[in-house]
Amino acid sequence: MRIKDILSGDGYSVSFEVFPPRRDAPMEPVLDAVKELAGEKPSFISVTYGAGGGANANTVALAEHVQNACGVPALAHLTCLGSTREKIAAEIQALRRAGIENVLCLRGDAPDGGAGGRDFAHAADLVRSLRPSSFCLGGACYPECHPECEHIESDIGYLKAKVDAGLDFLTTQMFFDNNVYFRYLARLRNAGITIPVIAGIMPVTNGRQISRICRLSGTVLPPRFRAIVDRFGDDPAAMLSAGVAYATEQIVDLFADGVKAVHVYTMNKPDVARRIMANLKGILNG
Ligand code: FAD
Numbered sequence: 001m002r003i004k005d006i007l008s009g010d011g012y013s014v015s016f017e018v019f020p021p022r023r024d025a026p027m028e029p030v031l032d033a034v035k036e037l038a039g040e041k042p043s044f045i046s047v048t049y050g051a052g053g054g055a056n057a058n059t060v061a062l063a064e065h066v067q068n069a070c071g072v073p074a075l076a077h078l079t080c081l082g083s084t085r086e087k088i089a090a091e092i093q094a095l096r097r098a099g100i101e102n103v104l105c106l107r108g109d110a111p112d113g114g115a116g117g118r119d120f121a122h123a124a125d126l127v128r129s130l131r132p133s134s135f136c137l138g139g140a141c142y143p144e145c146h147p148e149c150e151h152i153e154s155d156i157g158y159l160k161a162k163v164d165a166g167l168d169f170l171t172t173q174m175f176f177d178n179n180v181y182f183r184y185l186a187r188l189r190n191a192g193i194t195i196p197v198i199a200g201i202m203p204v205t206n207g208r209q210i211s212r213i214c215r216l217s218g219t220v221l222p223p224r225f226r227a228i229v230d231r232f233g234d235d236p237a238a239m240l241s242a243g244v245a246y247a248t249e250q251i252v253d254l255f256a257d258g259v260k261a262v263h264v265y266t267m268n269k270p271d272v273a274r275r276i277m278a279n280l281k282g283i284l285n286g
Helices: 003-007 028-038 057-069 085-097 123-130 152-164 178-190 207-217 223-232 236-256 270-284
Strands: 013-018 045-047 074-079 102-106 136-141 169-172 197-201 261-264
Touching (some): 013 028, 013 270, 028 045, 028 270, 045 057, 057 074, 102 123, 123 152, 136 152, 197 236, 236 270
């Protein structure tokens, strides 16, 4: 099923994200985790793609598992920086053979040493090359500005060009203050970007990692959440409870304010997904 059709439906959309194992790691534990995640009945599951533009058979294999073994629509991420037209064509062929209909078009980050092909400079180039196909295409966007861009206005200007190249929907980088999302959405609509913007929610279960991730991605931890991380960050069980509660509250608040689609960065953790879906049960079944 195409994600744009899911998003145009009446109900709420709650999707999950998983990542494939490293090439030298076994696939089975991830396949099992994905099966459990699928049991929570997300609207779709997205599968990340290793940076660097190299062929990533595990993304296709995992997306195929999501869709064909677990019966949940899959969204395959695909990065283009450092890749070539030939490699991208091979990835697309593999996705098509697996029956995948949705691709998240990403630039990715520069491979080590900047090596690799130079056919693509930005995600918009990938969108342009895939648009003639029948794939449903998504892209990434950054409510707190992409870390390489000096100003949010220029970032939104480039985003508009990416959307106009043929995107069907956007998914945001994680944010921890819903006002950031609402202000950003208003700016996108003012800039003439009218496609759905799925809100990206990260349930934080590891207090130590989150400060580093936020520093790299330019995401701000609001004082209320910073206090939670400071208080519970060193206690995994407490951080799990607090992180799930905070993410649930964000989602409920987004739904209450009219947002219809959230993407939960579940990262191969069925336990986290289960707790969040249990918290949302009355809303999703209503
Ligand atoms: P782009 O849209 O190309 O933007 C990148 C930067 O270039 C921005 O600063 C933008 O303002 C600027 N820019 C765009 N066009 C132009 C132009 N014409 N001239 C000058 N500047 C321009 N990474 C992975 O490796 N694998 C994944 O699976 C993955 N999944 C992700 C999923 C989501 C929802 C998000 C938000 C990010 C994901 N990433 C992933 C990270 C992503 O690859 C990085 O954030 C990367 O730095 C930017 O990718 P992009 O597709 O947003 O790039």
